[in-house]
Amino acid sequence: MTVPTSVGVYGGGRMGAGIAHAFLLAGATVTLIEADDNAAAAATNRVRASLTKAAERGTLTESVEEVLDRAKAITDPASLAGCGLVVEAVPEIVDLKARVLQRIEVFAPNAVVATNTSSLSVDQLAAGLVRPQRFLGLHFFNPVPASELVEIVVGAKTEAQLITDAQGWVTALGKTAITVTDSPGFASSRLGVAIALEAMRMLEDGVASAEDIDTAMTLGYKHPIGPLRTTDIVGLDVRLAIAEHLAREVGDRFAPPAILREKVADGHLGRKSGQGFYSW
Structure with missing residues (x-):
């Protein structure tokens, strides 16, 4: 299985940039959403720095610039409209995450929506969503490019097929998935x-x-x-x-x-x- 061809990442900090890196290397086009132009430029620089390190290690099959051509960091969430998957990667503040996830649903109505939370309840976050069946946790680990693990967190309403799809995406990223039910701190x-x-x-x-x-x-x-x-x-x-x-x-x-x-x-x-x- 391959990753979705178009992936959004909402939040371009250390984790968001790392998640973007992972999907770029798997061949996806990635749209990073940030709060303002300065933050968007900083997110681009983080992805560039991460890709440069990968090139130095010999793990890129393309040049850094060729990979970056598939990425854009912008402030307009309307650009998420064509994404098949959008991963929320903002700080671990439940109200902030809930607002961002609801915003993603509005601008990317056909996308699977995932949260990168490391501890917050997926079901609590899903409570404010229109399509909780298309929502789950994808807990990446820091630093994302080097980490081999992704924790798939299944909510009470997450579709069974979506779990299977997510497991395939993680494999396509070259990482190993573990699947856990929503519980405090997961595994x-x-x-x-x-x-x-x-x-x-x-x-x-x-x-x-x-x-x-x-x-x-x-x-x-x-x-x-x-x-x-x-x-x-x-x-x-x-x-x-x-x-x-x-x-x-x-x-x-x-x-x-x-x-x-x-x-x-x-x-x-x-x-x-x-x-x-x-x-x-």
């Missing part, structure tokens, strides 16, 4: 956050350094990256928001430790700010 975020929060508590309690805690997981359990370094890459603010959501939905075992709250309050958000559990 990946729930497991990943649980490990990361315990690692933070260990650091807070002086059990070991951040480096040694991560080494315990990379060498002892064959994790490619330790939980604290992963948190820096994901963003401490993102991890905090997910932990707060899981604490509300699942229980106090997901309550964020003080060290996480303090670092976020101090602006130490990880790689994107230059400082988190590590210096970048």
Whole structure:
């Protein structure tokens, strides 16, 4: 199976640009929607930088410019009208995501609509949609070009055929799909956050350094990256928001430790700010 020939991505930040990269490499034409011209230009630059890295690794079969010719970053969502799939990739704020998803439905009435949420309820987001049967979660992982996993999150009203189609799209992207029902944190975020929060508590309690805690997981359990370094890459603010959501939905075992709250309050958000559990 191939990916849809025309794909929209609403939100051109790190995740949105990475999702655009993945679909471009699979042969799709991609329309990125951003809030203003400056944000659209920044999104184009992110995609260009990502494709340039891929070219340096020898994973492009075309030139960077040839691939970019199939991409456009603009502010007008009416350009999504011909898309077969539109992926929402805005920040993890439920009201914002809900508004964007409803907007996508208006401008792309024939498209499958997907959310890239890592923890928010797909059914909650679907509640405001006219066509919830054509909606599901496609949870990509950061960095999207290098990550091999996509989590397909199935809502209560998601059509069975759409699940099969989504599994085929993920395979066409050269990635592996897991399929989960809508539940707090799905499978990946729930497991990943649980490990990361315990690692933070260990650091807070002086059990070991951040480096040694991560080494315990990379060498002892064959994790490619330790939980604290992963948190820096994901963003401490993102991890905090997910932990707060899981604490509300699942229980106090997901309550964020003080060290996480303090670092976020101090602006130490990880790689994107230059400082988190590590210096970048």
